[in-house]
Each structure stands twice: as C-alpha cells, then as structure tokens.
Amino acid sequence: MSLILSRADIDFLLFDWLDIDRLSSEPLYAHLDHGTYAAVIDLAERLATDVVAPVNKLADQREPEMMPDGSVVIPKEIGDALEQVRRSGLFAAAQPSELGGMQLPFVVEKAAFAWIQAASPAVSGYVLLTMAAANLLIEHGTPKQVETYAVPLLAGENFGTMCLSEPQAGSSLGDVRTKAIADGDAYRLFGNKMWISGGEHALSGSITHLVLARIEGAPPGVKGLSLFIVPRDLEQDDGSLVRNDVSLAGLNHKMGQRGTVNTLLNFGEGRYLPGGSAGAVGYLIGAEGDGLRYMFTMMNEARIGVGTSAAVIGYTGYLHALEYARSRPQGRALRDRDPDAPQIPIIGHSDVRSMLLTQKSFVEGALAFNLYCASLVDRIRCADKAEARATGLLLDLLTPIAKSWPSKFCLEANSLAIQVHGGYGYTRDYDVEQFYRDNRLNPIHEGTHGIQAIDLLGRKVSMENGAAFALLRDQIAGTAARAVICGGALAELAQIVDGFLAEVEEVTRVLLAIGDSEERLANASLYLDAVGHLVIAWIWLELMIASEAGADAFHDGKRTAGRFFIRRELPKIAPLLATLRTVDRTALDASLECF
Structure with missing residues (x-):
C-alpha cells in the first residue's frame, strides 16, 4: 500500500x-x-x-x-x-x-x-x-x-513566481510601494518584494516574475496597482541573455517546505544591466490599475492548490500513522488483565482508532472537496453562459473554504499523526514530524485563515444579494434530500446536516444584518470554521451515497468516516454558532493595554 x-x-x-x-x-x-x-x-x-x-x-x-x-x-x-x-x-x-x-x-x-x-x-x-x-x-x-x-x-x-508582498505590505496590498516608470514600450521597476517563493535558483532556464507595482502617478490603494512581467533574464538582439535588474537580497529560512527557496528580491538596484542602468525591465499586463484583479487569477488558483496541498500532506500523514498503528504492539485490551498475554497493535485501542478516524474524516473529506471544486472549473468550461455564471458564483464562494479549512484541520490531522506515533512521532527518525512542519505553512500561504474568513463573510456570502450562498444552500439541501431517500443511517445523518444548515442560514442572516462591518467581521474566523465543517459534512453525505452499494472494506471505511465526522465533528460547530448569534465583541472591544 x-x-x-x-x-x-x-x-x-x-x-x-x-x-x-x-x-x-x-x-x-x-x-x-x-x-x-x-x-x-x-x-x-x-x-x-x-x-x-x-x-x-x-x-x-x-x-x-x-x-x-x-x-x-x-x-x-x-x-x-x-x-x-x-x-x-x-x-x-x-x-x-x-x-x-x-x-x-x-x-x-x-x-x-x-x-x-x-x-x-x-x-x-x-x-x-x-x-x-x-x-x-x-x-x-x-x-x-x-x-x-x-x-x-x-x-x-x-x-514562474508571484511577487505581491513587500516588507511593509503583506496582506495589506494597498500599501505596496514598488513603483514602475514608463520607458518606451516597457517600464522600469524599483522596489522590494518579500516572501517570494521560487525567486532565485538555477532549476530552470530563467524565471518569469509577475510583479505588482504602482505606475508613477497612479492613485494610492489597490486601485493604483498594475501587474508586470519581469523576466529575470532579458534576450538581446543577438539572442544572448543578460541579467535583468532583479537581485537577491536574502533568503527566508522556513520551518517547513524548506526545499522551495523563499526570497527577498530587490528591483532596480542597477547591479546587472549593461552600463549600470537601473530599473528592472517589465512589461505591463492588460490595463493600468487592474493588476490586483489580474493577480487574483493566480491567487485563486494558488489558493485551491494550497488547500489541496494541505489535504494531501494531511493524507500522507494519516497513512503513515495508520501503518504505524497496525504494526506497533503496545499494551493489552482493557478486558484482558493477564500480564503474560501478548501485546496488541495500538490500533486495537479505541482512543487510537478515534484519532485515526478523525484524521481520515478530515483528509479524505478535504481532498474530495478540493477535487469537487476543480470539477466546477470543468463544468464552467463546458456549460452554457447561464450555468457557467451560476457555477462560477458557487466556486467563488467555496474558494476561501477550499484554501483555509484543509489548511487548518488537515494540520490537526498531522498533529494527530504525531500523537499516534507517541514519542517516536516528534523525532526526525519518523516522517510525521516533517509533515507537520510542512503543513504548518499552509494556514498562512496565499492569505491567512483570517483573511480568507473576511473574504468569505465580508464579501462572498453577500455578493449578488446572497445568490452564491443560496446556491450552496440548495446544493447541501439537495444532497440531504437524496440521503433521506436512501433511508437508514444515511437518513439520520442527513437530518443532522439539515439541522446545522438551518442554523448556519440563521446565523448568516444575523451577521449580514449588522451595519457595522468591523463588528460583523470580528468573529469571521469562527464563521469560516463553522461553514467549513458544514461543507465537509455535505461532502461526506455525497461520498456516503456514492459508497452505499459497496460491500467491501473500502466502502465500509467511507461510510464509517462519514458517520464519524457528522456525529462527532460537525456538532462541534454548535458553540461557534451560539457565539456568532451573540455577535461577541470581546476581541473588538479589548483595549490595546489589556494585553
């Protein structure tokens, strides 16, 4: 295996x-x-x-x-x-x-x-x-x-790279200072970019940087940002290559994913171009001032990519934990009090099985969800205009969840993989400690959990008068109705999901009715966690319906993991929803001095 x-x-x-x-x-x-x-x-x-x-x-x-x-x-x-x-x-x-x-x-x-x-x-x-x-x-x-x-x-x-952040501007891209000065058909760029993955190496012939910068005279904020192609190497008339004015200022040393070089880049130091001319040569993409809109094409794809990465890092951690639990003898069954009885594999202990089921329900649910989001892209490509538009709305709503829920909860799966290994888990002799470190980057990559939460509650659920949220509600309700028709345990689980769907709808109405956006978004991360759990429960209902006729261990595993998630994990959002209903202001009202 x-x-x-x-x-x-x-x-x-x-x-x-x-x-x-x-x-x-x-x-x-x-x-x-x-x-x-x-x-x-x-x-x-x-x-x-x-x-x-x-x-x-x-x-x-x-x-x-x-x-x-x-x-x-x-x-x-x-x-x-x-x-x-x-x-x-x-x-x-x-x-x-x-x-x-x-x-x-x-x-x-x-x-x-x-x-x-x-x-x-x-x-x-x-x-x-x-x-x-x-x-x-x-x-x-x-x-x-x-x-x-x-x-x-x-x-x-x-x-390729994506050059957005700067030392003083991480998530706050409106504060980007890198400037671009027109120079004939091209521009000259001056500034600094931080946290640039893949920013310098010899792994490919050249590197194509996509750089957010502000054209000289452009307005402040995000409306003044444009997007540029800045090749590391420039082709001359004779076909030779010269280095563009992009220099490496330093490397960032990360706790995980260390093999992906992460850099601080300087543009426009005058270090490389012939004659000491300064300014990195860049070429405008599209229209001036549309840079952030264009960059979101790359950011949204990268966000789904990060979510998938988080899911599969959690998945490989789960598989390692499962193999270890099956092969590691430790202790005896509680009912067996004979000290001379042979030890049993730790998977025989209910707490270990609970940890493994938590991992399985998180990582398999997250991977299925991200592949579902990818399938929506194919639906958009093949559909007529009206269906493509509706599917695009649904995908827009799901994207922050697809990025952030796996990044948070599949990291928890990696933590449980270490726990299953016991003391061996946090040693470098076993791979699970690296998996945890690698996955810990994903809640930050391509927009933090908090940024994704603000995107979801602050923009996505209300866009087009709630049309995207209504599409998601109808999808979940439709799956629950199909599960009820199946009868038995599926019908019972569908009723649980339906109940939480109604609660999430109610909480969403309460939050959207708040006129003060700062107050509304003060608990956005709780909202993302709650909606994310509901979405994964919906996906598990889907997977259980697809597994219903299977009589082998694989399909039984699907049904068991789905049952576990809906019965054990989904109810954990109840206190989150209760807090959201009260629109808790504790963090918002906390004075700076109280810390």
Missing part, C-alpha cells in the same frame, strides 16, 4: 463519485476516454513514488543556500526530480494542444498533481507557481506575451 496517497480513493473520487467519464461526451474533452484519465493518474503516481518522494527528506535537510555572488545553490537531486516532472508534460496537462498541453479536464490535472504535492510539497511548489503564472498570462496577456512567456512556463523551461 502506498503511503503517499490512496489510489483506490483517487479512483473512487474521480470515477465513482464525480463520474469524470461523462466529460468525454463534451466537445472540449471528446478526444479523451477512461483509459487516458487512468493513464495520467498512473503516470503521476509513478513519478510521485519513484522520483519525487525519494528527495522529500533531502529537500528538508539541505536547505537552499545563498552564495556571495547572489546565486542560490539547491541540491541537484531536486533539479533532477523537477526535470522528470517537466518531461512528463504535467505542467501543461490541462492546456490545449496549441499550447503544448493534452487538454485534460482540470479535475484530472489536479488529481494527478495531488500525487506530486503529497510526495513533496517543497518540490511541487515550483510547479504549482509556474502553472498558475502561465494560466494568468493565458487569460490576461497579449498573444505575444503568451507565446514569449506562458509557453516556456508550460513547457517547464522557465519557472
């Missing part, structure tokens, strides 16, 4: 639950069939098992190192692994053939890439950012920009 992911689960989610074979009846995917989808997952599983996973611990132990000349040294084995991923074609798997892709369904691409993410979050980080940068350019760039910059990204010849 693989300790990276469960192939049986991936196949169940794709073929039994999401029924992706039906996509082959759509004109967009008519060239594909079941065998093609299975072959792509086969390829990803082999790459993850044979190529990527073997370098994961090395990537953790041998961090990137900055050299005196401003270059970065990364272990050769990481580059070798990325080269094999590049050759596989996974960078461009969902793109049309004219861009070098296979025009796969988005959900198949994400399921395949989940194997790479689970095998090594650090190695997969370079690919995730590169794919997202290419997709942004395809959507918002000119044909020439797509040909010059997106196509090499999709081929894995160059890698």
